[in-house]
Amino acid sequence: MSALLESVLDHINYLGAMALFVIGLHTVVTHSNLIKKIMGINIMGTAVFLFFVAIGNVTDGVPPIITGEDVIYINPLPSVLILTGIVVVVSITVYSLSLVVRIYETHGTVDQKEIARLNDEEAGL
Amino acid sequence: MMMKRVLTLVLFLSLFGLLAHNVMEMPGKFTVDAPAYNDTTQHYLDNAPSETGAINVVGAILADYRAFDTLGETIVLFTSIVAVASILKVTDKKTREESHDE
Amino acid sequence: MIETLIFGAMTALTLTAFVGLYRAYKGPTTADRVVAINVVSSKVTAIIVLSAAYAAQASYVNVALVYAMIGFLSSIGVAKYVLRGHLR
Amino acid sequence: MNDIIVKTVARILIPFIQLYGIFIMLHGHVSPGGGFAGGAMIGTSFVLYTLVFGIDKSKKKFSERVSEYAESGGILLYIALGLIGIIMAGSFLTNIDAGFPKGTPGSMFSGGMIPLLMIGIGIKVASTFITLFHTLIEEEEA
Amino acid sequence: MIAQLPIVSMVMLLGMALIIPLFKRRNFSVTTSLGFVVLLAVWVLTLLVLWHVRVEGPMTYRFGNYEAFLGIELYIDLFAVLFVFFILSLIMVIYVYSTGDATEGVAEKEYGRYYILLFILLFAMLGIIYTNDLFNTYVFMEILSITTVSIISIKRKKENYTASFRYVMLNEIGSLSYLFGVALLYMVTGYTNIGLVAESIGQHWTAYPANATTAIGFMVVGVGIKSAVFPFHVWLPDAHSTAPSSSSAILSAIVVKVYILIMIKVLFRVFGLSVLDVIPVSTLLIAVAATGMIMGSMFAMAQTDIKRMLGYSSVAQVGYIVMGIGLISVLGLQAALFHVVSHALMKAALFLSVGAIIYKKKIRKVSEFNGMGFEMPVAMVVFTIAALGMIGVPMTTGFISKLNLGLAALDGGQAVLVFVLIVSGFLNALYYLPIIINAFLKDNPSQIRVMRVEKIPKTMLGPLVVLGALIVYFGLFPGVLIRVLEAVAASLL
Amino acid sequence: MFKRNKTVCDHPQLKQRSVIGRFTVVSTVLVLFSIAFVGLFIAGVHGDIGVFEWVREVAVLRAVYRFIYELRALPLLIIGLPFLGSVAMLWFGRNSCNGRDSIVIAMTSLTILLTVFTYPHALEGGFAYSIPGVFGLGLSFNVDMLGFTMLMVTSVIWFLVMVYAHEYMKKEFNCNRFFFFMGITYGAVLGTIVAGDLLTLFLFFEIMTFASYILVIHGQKEDSYHAGYSYIFMGIIGGFAILVAMLLLYFTVGDLAFDSAIAALSQHGSARYWIIGLLIFGFGIKAGMAPVHVWLPRAHPVAPTPASALLSGIMIKLGAYGILRIAVSYYFPPVGTDGGDALWLTSQTIGSAVIWIGIVTMAIGVFLALQQANIKRMLAYHSISQMGYIVMGIGVAMYLGHIGAMGYAGAIYHIINHALFKSLLFMVAGVVFYHTGESDMYKLGGLWRKLPLTATVCLIASLGIAGIPLFNGFISKTILHHGIVEAYQYGHPTFFYAELIFIVISAGTVASFIKLFYYVFLRKMPARYRRITPEYNNLDTAMAMMALIIVYIGLNPRFVLDTFIIPQFDTLAYSADFVQTYVVGLTFFTAADLWLMLGIVVFGFIIFIGGKRWHLFHLKLPYWMSVEYFVFYPMNWIIKNACRLMYGDECKYNDETITKLRLKDNKDIGFLDRFKIMATVFNTRFEKRIIRSDAFIYTVFVTGVLLMMLVMRLV
Amino acid sequence: MIDIVRDVLIGFCLISGVFFYLVGAVGLIRMPDVFCRMHATTKADTLGAGLIFVGLIIYFGFSFASLNVLVVLIFVWLTMPTAAHAVARSEYENQHLDKTEEGR
Amino acid sequence: MKQQKRAGVVTMFLALYAFWLILASRFTTAQLIAGVLVAALIVLYGFDMMFSRDEASSLTIKRMWRFVVLFLVFLREMIKANIAVAIIVMSPKMKLEPHFKRIRQPLKKALNQTLYGNAITLTPGTLTVLMDSDSLVVHGLRRPNIDAIEGGAIQQAFVNIEEDGQ
């Protein structure tokens, strides 16, 4: 038991990232509200970033700002990649949000099922 | 309906289970022995101030070693703003009506 | 000793943040949620400063500063939205 | 948000946020932060301004024309710095080899082109967020 | 100096995109002609690079003169530069077309933005193909996806928005999956450079097999979503059918292919045969591809909207390509690459000709194509050539790729795939032929009195003719191309 | 492209008289000239008159002869001529239809000329020419004796039909398009024949399929579109089957030429069977073989008469030609291999199957032909039946191996004969339609008085197809009969029943042509046909020519045998003794054959009279006997029940589109329509559903992939 | 000696700060309506944050870090009540004007 | 008026500069120069963002002292009230009488009003809900809390500051 617990604690960030990934995915899948979907995407993105950052982490490390002291620095590369990733996800989010606005203006709803129903009606099905 | 929801939940739980199982096999110790903490990292930490003059290694990598990534990322932002403008910018009334009608 | 205390404070604050989360999820009105999140926000600010002390990294305080500055933005946004229905 | 308290606090706060944003932007190479965070902070200050004082004022302060130039300009600055690398050192986006002054590590004026790139990014990000927010909340009169 | 050309060409494209807003007040033709000049210059530069690479072998370009394990590098080998050259050529054709039509449904004010997005899209594609860095690939992938989505949604129609939304959601999920894979790879190797990762994964993956398998799964699925491999094609029909015609052509002919090139890179460059032999990726890809080949055609059959039909046809054709990749052999890869080229040509021709018809006649329904062959002869003839190519009729590129794919399948010991190939081809015939027949051999009852040959602008006519001619040319004389692609495939494996 | 503008001869006012004079005379002269030319050729071959010596003596002619003789690209020229000609006539045909037709006639007659010049090469065993680089594999052409025979038959019949078509097409629209695609088809047919490897053959075969499609749907009516769909899609299926076989072949052998495969093929077990099976399937579709004949009775009647004459006369023969070509090249070990060779065994196995397929094809064709009222439809079914004979002959040739020469000879002979009389019969049907506007034989009658020449040629052709002595059908049927008899003598005794069926079917053929002739030409004439004014024109020229050839072959059966067929055995591995004894030494008109024939005729009369008496010609076959039923009823059932299972009461299976599926008459809703409706149903059910579960699919798939990899890793 | 005093001071500040946060949390749960909850939370938060920050200022001693913390404290005290006020005001006007009542 | 504005600018500039120096954490020449430049830039650019109407007055020692006094008073009140509220919250039976009350306020300047309102909010038991130029609506947990506001110590301190400024 304690071995398992130790293992879990060792991997806690990874596990958390996986859980968040799955939750985000679940949000995207099960919710028909478009804004909710975007939130799900955000959560997924953060999960991946968390995973990335957790890779670079070193217990009792310090941020990689070189001061000349004898300390263990964490791995700086994941942070860099994540910095880029965050902005990318934000821009995607913004773009999808603007799409949602237009969808609401044209369809009168932001619910995917409703939109599908409206489209079906329009197509005469 | 309930059945469907439960099935979905089971699916996602199994996905999580699989992922968790896989994750547990990965190198977990957050130490310098981790595979990712290799010569690249060491080189960054040792030589970044002398090679770039920046003591914040993250900044050094961001704007020097991997500056091309950052360029790409600014372009993502640029693209997103152009895209949003192309969707949301108010055009004159006539074109809008044309495009929304039909 | 002090480090342990700081760590304990961080843990305690994190635990109390759950309460805020509960209220934010449960709260009948929007104001409730926002208030709850405000609590979480201030707790987070405190945690960050505490962690700066714990990790002996003065630069972490900068993050707290960011939260102190723009943490209330969302509250104002929500307030304006509830009041006006738009953000213009 | 026609409220005295909020307005006044915003008025006090906005310059500080901006200053802090610029600080983060300029100190990307010596302390945490960088172009993104700084730019986002500046953008946030304008978002706050818009929220509190309304979009018209905000647009007057940061017009579309400015935003257009800022957006293109940020990237063009970046590219120009990169091209200097090609000319001087035979590789795009070269830092020290291309003749940018290295400075003493740790001081503000160091790191060659890194602060310049950060400024470029910061301008870009700030103007992007401002414009995005303006575009998103702006509703056409129909 | 040659070494600088790839990045210079990329910067030129980017610069073009950035200075378009400055020409806002001028006549728009100035912008388009300037854009064409830039494209032409880039094309010439790429030709130079191609020549250089063919003679001297692959070259690497390191940003900031840093070592590969520190910075980002471009790896310009024959594979990359050949496809860049091909993409540029095709884009030039589509570009010329788009200046004539630009854009059914795009407001005139948006033209500038359309071309900004177009040039950034090109920049991103060049970046994706040239770069030798996994994370950089991700960044460019995001640029690519956001630009592709926005050249769909720029049309500002009801259905465009929903289609774009679905596209952007799935794209983002795909990107994140890919990034996840990159993270997993980074975890055990510590590099993001493709060459170093490949070196390192070959040694380390037995120590962390869970890592490599999860990574390969996520990366393939992530790129698979973007390249519309069968179960993930769901975004494609809507997106392709609603987009402006030139956008559809770009999307279907090029963008999807670029993602497939990423998939090839990931599979063969990153993981390499030693891993692929053990992990059952081949089975997976082949199963997916075979299903896609049949199902895509099945779905296409019942479509009433012609562009939607073409979209589904793309799904099936992507299945062909993935099948070639999944065989994991030189022959299969070569066939897949050839089909990348041939399908790009054919699909571009199809979308552009349909676009010309929509531009002039404003019809989209399959059933309304009666008598179209007499009203718009050139467009319809090009359509016919391309459609016959899709079916796999000899003398078109489609036949050659079918031949190669079939041989590769036999070579891989998967004879049943040949059967799938044939069934798919037959299903293709089932929905392409009636259109052609109706267009040339049936009369449009409402228009029989006023039937006349519609004139389409020369800028639209030229590209159509060029594409049609290319399809036939490569169908008749594929020798050179096949030999080059064989060399490419051999170098990849 | 093909503008819908009517050409000059499409105008009804101009149609009647103005063009009769000059063009008819010219074309008659041309026909006579070509008869003379072919006659000279025949004479030259037999060495009776020193034609070749004469040619060699005249310097100019010698120069021309040598030039053409040494022209290696002659096959390419033969193929290219029709293509060029068709483009040219499209150009000239814009203004005058006479100009266009002149080009057509000139082109076809020139092709005959060029074909004749290949004879020396063909005799020497081949005439190879190749263009490397095209398609990556290169094209190659080869004219051997088999090819030459086919070329000769094709070019002569095509020429005559073109002469016929000039007159006939005046009643149709879109003549330009018709002749253009006729030319393309002609080129493709010639290309298929002179192809030197499978790739080239496939290429031209496909072109032929697509070009002749236009001919089939020329009428542009609903039924012609229906028929056209069947035709083109079956053609495509066949093409794909050939493609697969080609892939397999290229993979196993590494080459596609018609002679290099043998050693490599004999080492591959199952691939050998797959290749031949697929090729027989693919070519069999074009040949109208039994289970896949469904397109033929639809497509042939709806085409304009010249087209259907050529479809029935030439194009379906190409299927048989393909099978034959494969059989004698890939599955035919060289002289000297023993009977235990693997290829022989394959050939034998396949051969027995092919024989039975041929028999079944014959039976189905004749049986259904007897039920038809439409003349062209009946003729189409007879085409199936006669193809059965040919296929059976090929089967015998394959089955018997070294001693299968009789089947081979019979097949080729029947190809020639059937091309002649079936084209002629279709032309007759066309003439009847031309004058009366009617093609239901029960509504016609007594036309021999109005159209005496037509009646005569119809009689000749009918006698030919029925196998009456002194007409050509008798000869080939006799040879085929010898072949099948040999099959059960040297092979398995069950082929005795095949022979029995063969005989019965011959009787059925007789009966049905008695019926045709009786109903159309004899009987009492209905009143509405009394005003027909027969006049001499090109129709009669062409038909008379054809009839003459039929009679000539019937009277001089050894001519074809000696000129065309016997030389082919030089390059084939048939046992020389056997060929010498049985084929060369074959005597026609033996008493046994004549008695058998008499019996058949009598039996045929009995069938006809019995059928007329008890109305057996109006049998309606039950629905469950049709191919559609076998394929689609189960599919229908499965989809219906799957729908019910999944949707319960919401199942929209009774939608409007679906009700169409219930139609039992396969004329209204065809083979492919059913398939398309099925696909549509499937799509409407699942497409949206799949699209709307976008990210869900991702989840399922990722889970599946991870699970699969986990399992693979742990196991 | 001075160290012990400092430690004790820090300990007191931190513990009482956490205590006030705890009070805020309890109030957040127990209070009956929005405004009351606001009382509980905002105030407790403010003093809690203040105490913790003061403790940390003592901890950091006389350095720029403590100045930074002080700045953070100032900003927190500037923004938190503002946010609370904004929310309260919106809620107040909402309730009194009966615009909407959300309670799903 | 203009004078006041200029004074405001200077105040703001100084505040920003101080902020910069605190952030920079070291006094190198580069930091000092950059701080001046950036603070000046922000003040110049954001001039109309910061000063809409009037109001900043010059910073004198006296005023600063008053501020300190205000701060101390405020701290005392706050701690007192905080403990009170904590007791309320922690007691098993919460004796609450929540209510709104409109009270008058004497302050004129927006800055002071703001600080006053915030101070009220910060003091436990009371909450500024609405604020006009001459009155404000306060929500109180208990009656005594609100009653203590009007004329309380904090208000007095604010009045002192305001008077001083004029």
Add this chain to the structure above:
Amino acid sequence: MVWLNALIVVFLIVCAIAVERTKDLVSAVVILSAYTLMMSVLWLMLHTPDVALTEAAIGAGVTCILFLAVISRTERYE
């Protein structure tokens, strides 16, 4: 430290689930901002102040407001 880390991860997961479960989009946004806040703390725990800063500025400030802006232009309840 590990326990705190685990606690924060649990908080994040609970937050994510709350975001998913709640029907009111405004409160979802509000909870999302809390999620971002805690994420930022986690990143400080993992010693990456750069990311924490960026996340703080972008996540808490901009994203949240942009979501709100869109909700204000569309529907509030799911």
